[in-house]
Amino acid sequence: MVKIRYIAHFSASEKQEPHYLDEHMKGTYFQARRFSHTFDRYGITSIAAIAHDLGKKSCAFVQYLKADKKIRGSVQHAIGGVIALRDILQEVQDERIIMAAAIVAGHHTGMPDLNTVFDEKIPDAPPYLKAIPELSQTEMQMIKDILKRFPGLPLGGKSDSKSSFAYKEMLMRMCFSALVDSDFLDTERYFDYGKSIKRQGKAFSIQQLDEQLQNYMLELRREAQDKEINRYRNEVYMACREAAKQPLFFRALVVPTGLGKTLASIAFALEHAKRYNKKRVIVALPLVNIIDQTARQYQKVFGKASVLEQHSQLSYTDDKGESMERARLAAENWDSFPIIVTTTVELFESLFSNRTSKVRKLHRLANSVIILDEFQKLPIHVLAPIFQALHILMEHFNVTVVLCSATPLSFKNTELVGNMGTPVEIYENRNQLFASMKRVEYSQIEKPLTVSELVARMKEHPAALCILNTRKDAFYVYREAIRQKANGQKLYHLSNRMCPDHRKKVIKQIKEDLQKEKPILVITTTVVEAGVDLDFPTVFRAMAPIDSIVQAAGRSNREGKLDKGKVFIFELIGGGMPGGMYRKGTEQTRILLNHHGTVVLHEPWIFEKYYRSLYTLGGDDLLDSYGITSLKPFSFEKASRLFQMIDQNTVSILCKNYQDEDGQIERLIRMYKEAPYLTKEWYREAQLFAVDEYVDSSFFRENQNQLEKISQGWYIWHGDYDMKTGIKDMDEGGD
Numbered sequence: 226m227v228k229i230r231y232i233a234h235f236s237a238s239e240k241q242e243p244h245y246l247d248e249h250m251k252g253t254y255f256q257a258r259r260f261s262h263t264f265d266r267y268g269i270t271s272i273a274a275i276a277h278d279l280g281k282k283s284c285a286f287v288q289y290l291k292a293d294k295k296i297r298g299s300v301q302h303a304i305g306g307v308i309a310l311r312d313i314l315q316e317v318q319d320e321r322i323i324m325a326a327a328i329v330a331g332h333h334t335g336m337p338d339l340n341t342v343f344d345e346k347i348p349d350a351p352p353y354l355k356a357i358p359e360l361s362q363t364e365m366q367m368i369k370d371i372l373k374r375f376p377g378l379p380l381g382g383k384s385d386s387k388s389s390f391a392y393k394e395m396l397m398r399m400c401f402s403a404l405v406d407s408d409f410l411d412t413e414r415y416f417d418y419g420k421s422i423k424r425q426g427k428a429f430s431i432q433q434l435d436e437q438l439q440n441y442m443l444e445l446r447r448e449a450q451d452k453e454i455n456r457y458r459n460e461v462y463m464a465c466r467e468a469a470k471q472p473l474f475f476r477a478l479v480v481p482t483g484l485g486k487t488l489a490s491i492a493f494a495l496e497h498a499k500r501y502n503k504k505r506v507i508v509a510l511p512l513v514n515i516i517d518q519t520a521r522q523y524q525k526v527f528g529k530a531s532v533l534e535q536h537s538q539l540s541y542t543d544d545k546g547e548s549m550e551r552a553r554l555a556a557e558n559w560d561s562f563p564i565i566v567t568t569t570v571e572l573f574e575s576l577f578s579n580r581t582s583k584v585r586k587l588h589r590l591a592n593s594v595i596i597l598d599e600f601q602k603l604p605i606h607v608l609a610p611i612f613q614a615l616h617i618l619m620e621h622f623n624v625t626v627v628l629c630s631a632t633p634l635s636f637k638n639t640e641l642v643g644n645m646g647t648p649v650e651i652y653e654n655r656n657q658l659f660a661s662m663k664r665v666e667y668s669q670i671e672k673p674l675t676v677s678e679l680v681a682r683m684k685e686h687p688a689a690l691c692i693l694n695t696r697k698d699a700f701y702v703y704r705e706a707i708r709q710k711a712n713g714q715k716l717y718h719l720s721n722r723m724c725p726d727h728r729k730k731v732i733k734q735i736k737e738d739l740q741k742e743k744p745i746l747v748i749t750t751t752v753v754e755a756g757v758d759l760d761f762p763t764v765f766r767a768m769a770p771i772d773s774i775v776q777a778a779g780r781s782n783r784e785g786k787l788d789k790g791k792v793f794i795f796e797l798i799g800g801g802m803p804g805g806m807y808r809k810g811t812e813q814t815r816i817l818l819n820h821h822g823t824v825v826l827h828e829p830w831i832f833e834k835y836y837r838s839l840y841t842l843g844g845d846d847l848l849d850s851y852g853i854t855s856l857k858p859f860s861f862e863k864a865s866r867l868f869q870m871i872d873q874n875t876v877s878i879l880c881k882n883y884q885d886e887d888g889q890i891e892r893l894i895r896m897y898k899e900a901p902y903l904t905k906e907w908y909r910e911a912q913l914f915a916v917d918e919y920v921d922s923s924f925f926r927e928n929q930n931q932l933e934k935i936s937q938g939w940y941i942w943h944g945d946y947d948m949k950t951g952i953k954d955m956d957e958g959g960d
Contacts, residue, residue, distance in 0.1 A: 231282050234415055235290050244415040246281055250364075252414070253277065256407035261400055264591045264622050268375030270400040272310070272325040272368050277332050277408060280305020282360040285353040303333055304350040305357040311343060312358040313365055319372055324393070327859070328401045332408060335579040336401050339859030390858040395617045397859070398576070402587035406558050409585065424554050426561045428531040431503070434563060435495040441526045442488065454785045457662065458485040461652055465489045468651040469496035474625040477648035479655050481662040482631040482779035486598075487519055488526070490629050491564075493651060494594040497625055504592045507565045509572040511602040513725065518758065519598070520566040533562035535571060553906070559586040569603060570870045576614055577853070577868035579861040591622045600628040601772050604870055605806050605839075606850035613854055627651075632775045633659050633829040656829050664782040665764075665790040667774075667823035673796040676705045682793070683765060684712055687744040691765040692777050694811075695801035696720045696750055698767070700950060703748040712744070719749035722951030724880050726913045732757060753780065760784055763791045767800060770810030771817065771835045775826060794823065806839070813838050876925070876938050877915040882946040890914050897935055908939070916942075916952055924954060 234244035254274040261270040280286065280302030289300040306329040314322045327342045337346065358365065378393065414421045429437065442462065449455045461484050468476065469492070478490055494506040508523075510516050513536050520534035535556045555562050572595075575583045595615070597603070603611060618624035628648055633655070652658065674682070679702060683689045693699040703718040717735055719728055732753070738745050739760060751769075753759060754776040760783035766774055774794060782790025802808050813835060817825065825831040840847060849855070851867040881890060893911050897903060918925050925932075931944040945953040 231287070232290055233278055233281055234412060236416065244412070246278060249278060249411055249415075250275060252411035253404070253407045256411060257403045260403035260407060260588050264396065264588075265400050265403070266376060267321055267378055268371040269321050269325050269328070269396070270403050271371050271375075272321060273328040273332075273400065273404045274407065275364050275367055275371075276306035276310055276325065277329050277404060278302060278306065279309050279357050279361045279364060280354055282357060283353045284356075285351070301351055301354065303330055304346055305354040306330075307342060308347060308350065308354055309358045309361050309365055310368070311347060313368055317369065317372060320378055321372065321375075322368075324397050324400070327861075328397065328404055331401065331579065331581075331861075332405055333581065335581060335865070336397070336584075336861040337579070338857075338862045340857070341862075391613060391617055392621055394859055394861075395614065395621070398584065398861075399588050399591060399622065402584045405581045406585045406588065409558075409581075420554065423550050424560055426530055426551050426555075428561055428563050429527065431495055431498045431563060434527050434531060435492075435499060437527055438488070438492055438495060442492070452785070454483065457658065458489075461485060461658075462489045462492055464652045465493035466496055468649075469493045470500060471649075472501065473649050474619050475646065475648045476625070476651050477628045477630075478651045479628075479630050479633060480652055481633075481659055481664070483664075483783045483785070484658075484662070486629055486631065487522055490596050490598070490627060491523065493627065494596060494625075498594055501625070502592060502623065503594050503625065505559075505563045505565060505589060506594045506596065507559075507567065507572070507590065508596045508598060509567055509569045510598045511569050512599075513568065515599065515757075516566055516568060517729075523564055523566060527564060531562065532564045532566060533559065535559075535565065535567045557582075557585055559589040565589075569597065573607070573611055573614070574868065574870055577610065577864050579865040590618060590624060592624070594625045594627065596627045596629060598629045599631075601630050601632050605847060607848075607853070607868065607870060609849035610853035610864075610868065631779055632772050633832060659827065659829065662785075663789070663827055664785055664787075665778045665792045667778070667792050667794065667826050669818060669823050670793055670795040673798045675798050676701050677709070679765070679795065679797060680705045680709050683746055684709065684714070686763040686791075687714070688739065688742075688746075688761055689763040689765060690747045690749065690753070690759065690761040690777075690780055692749055692751060692754065692769075693767050693797070693800070694750070694769060694803060694807075696722050698797060698800050699748055699750050703950065706746060706748060714744040714746045717745060717747040717749075718950045719747065719752055720951065721750065721752060721916060724883055724914045724916055724951070726885060727883060727948075727951065728752065732759075735759060758783065760786075761790070762787055763793070765793045765795060768794060768796050768811055768815055770807060771814040771826070771832065772810075774814065778826070794818070810835075810839060874921065875917045875919050876940055877912065877917055878932065878940045878942045878952070879911050879915050879935070880946050880952060881941050881943055883914055884946075884948055885914060894941065897941075903936060911939075915939075928954065 231246040232243040233246045233249035236243070254271060257270045257274040283300075283302065283305055285300050286302055289295060307326045310322050310326040310329065323339065323342070327336055327339050330342050330346050331337050379389075410421070446459065461480050465478065476493070478486060478493070480486055480489075491506065491508070497503065498506060508519060510519060516534065516536050520532060523532045524534075529552075533552055533555050551561070554560075559565050575586060576590075578584055595618075615624075615626050619626055626648075670682075679691070683691055683706070691702060693702060699718065699720045700722070703716065706716050715738060717731055719731055723731070735745065735747055736759065747759075747761075751773065754773060757780070759780045761781050764777055764781040766777040769777075774792075778790075778792045781792055802811060817831060817835060821831065846852070851869070853864055853868055856863055856867075879890070879893065881894065883890060889910065893907065893914070896907060900907075928944065931942060933941040933943060935941060942952060947953055
């Protein structure tokens with residue numbers, strides 16, 4: 226009897242042998258086992274790897290491979306493996322088969338809700354897949370052997386607790402990630418072996434990275450002046466080193482701005498990783514401008530080969546070298562880089578997504594240290610599902626979570642969220658540290674100010690930063706400052722009316738002027754509140770949520786050059802205010818300051834009171850507005866659709882008339898007009914020159930004649946762009 230050798234993939238090159246199904250299955254199987262062996266003790270990933278392409282044995286797929294013209298996706302194959310697994314389930318009742326079936330069903334299109342796999346996917350399958358079990362007896366026996374060889378899942382059946390369901394959901398997500406990534410990599414090796422080689426890098430080990438950091442810090446201390454602030458920085462750094470030795474996996478680092486939190490937290494992570502078998506460090510931040518700054522600092526210490534920077538505004542086309550190509554490929558699955566710097570949006574939307582492109586990287590979370598910097602900026606409306614997911618990762622996947630902030634928060638409020646409990650603080654005497662590091666003096670201006678009065682007050686100070694709550698307010702205050710002709714002070718405007726490339730250049734110029742002690746006034750929205758290392762003697766802050774006020778204060782007397790910086794809190798007559806929790810937080814802050822005075826902004830207890838009041842005001846669904854934690858277990862597709870860190874009701878607008886220096890915008894527009902389709906790289910590069918806007922804003926509604934649609938969610942702005950303030954006429958809305 227002649228044994229048929231089935232084909233998984235076929236190259237267009239006549240010189241290349243087909244990618245045989247048995248070879249692809251083995252390649253995917255061993256890769257998936259390597260990715261999942263630390264968290265999948267039950268063989269789920271192995272079962273899925275064997276079954277994932279069994280549908281390619283169908284006569285329809287064989288004919289598809291022989292066809293001259295192939296339409297990708299015209300012949301189904303994924304459900305073939307599911308049908309084979311259903312036949313095994315009829316013989317062996319084991320929930321691992323059901324879980325593997327969902328993984329197989331979604332390995333191209335996204336993981337479906339578990340209850341739809343057998344009830345909807347199989348009945349809808351084309352007839353040509355019904356013969357797959359008969360053609361796959363060898364593979365089905367291998368799967369039965371795995372079921373015997375690996376232990377069954379704990380706490381099976383309908384009596385499962387909610388926490389057990391949450392664990393199994395996360396286990397499925399991680400196994401799905403391991404399979405999808407392995408399938409992709411093995412296929413890539415066949416079609417483009419050169420690309421596969423480019424993924425391999427020369428990153429240092431965790432041990433080597435820690436040695437580099439220690440040498441760097443030694444040099445820093447040698448060069449540092451004997452100032453109080455440097456002594457505090459060293460204290461915080463050494464506290465992180467000591468705390469990392471303890472087997473505690475939920476930690477917090479809360480220290481004042483300017484005390485080297487970025488390097489101290491990575492010191493904790495590397496020391497901890499060495500001792501507790503962690504493979505990588507993932508640093509997630511809320512804002513892109515912070516990521517850029519943090520990644521540059523880490524790359525300076527560890528080199529670009531060890532630090533992957535990933536966010537929407539990073540263009541991998543700027544550098545055509547091997548290192549940039551490796552980084553571009555690694556952004557897909559976080560491979561080969563021991564330190565990842567990304568956004569909290571990317572991290573958590575990937576964690577709740579069912580899409581293959583998003584979940585490829587998830588299995589890299591196992592055995593890692595996750596640093597959530599400026600964690601207080603995590604959106605309240607999804608805190609419950611986020612904390613539940615983090616809890617599961619800590620409990621079952623050898624993950625350590627570190628919450629970092631420069632705001633003196635109380636962690637008693639974490640008890641209100643999920644089962645996380647309270648983190649153990651790394652720097653135990655932080656209240657005393659905050660008391661010693663009072664670098665600013667808060668004052669609340671009693672009488673509400675007009676725009677004109679605000680500008681007049683600002684002009685009394687040679688260098689001042691003014692932070693407003695909306696773009697409209699920032700624009701009007703900037704315009705009034707021009708009208709009043711500042712006292713020899715250079716004027717700057719910053720807001721999300723300006724594209725990221727523009728803002729970055731303006732911030733660089735502001736830093737240079739501050740360094741030279743030039744007289745300047747900077748009028749901005751909240752875009753500078755976290756992660757932008759500006760140091761002004763005086764800051765004006767419109768009334769805002771308490772954490773935003775403290776963040777703004779971090780832009781004053783940052784380096785401790787003055788006895789005290791000045792922070793003025795004011796109400797703007799006719800000033801705008803973003804809605805939702807920002808408005809509620811502002812109202813609560815106003816009440817607290819009116820009752821206690823600004824002196825309490827130095828007291829940690831006020832933050833506990835503030836957040837408790839805020840959580841109470843928000844109602845039962847405040848921490849889970851989309852009901853993610855209440856969904857029926859294993860509702861992967863629904864959770865993916867519902868979970869949103871930020872409002873998705875926005876579009877990106879490419880600023881055609883922004884004066885970029887290298888002609889990148891012109892090239893992007895030319896590519897849009899000439900290319901058959903737009904690549905991920907195109908969108909990533911275009912994001913540098915784009916402004917986001919709500920689709921229900923008056924600007925978007927009233928300027929359709931100036932907007933050219935590129936694709937879903939993307940437009941070109943043909944109107945004016947001011948090199949001081951950004952898109953003209955975009956005066957409404959907030960940041």
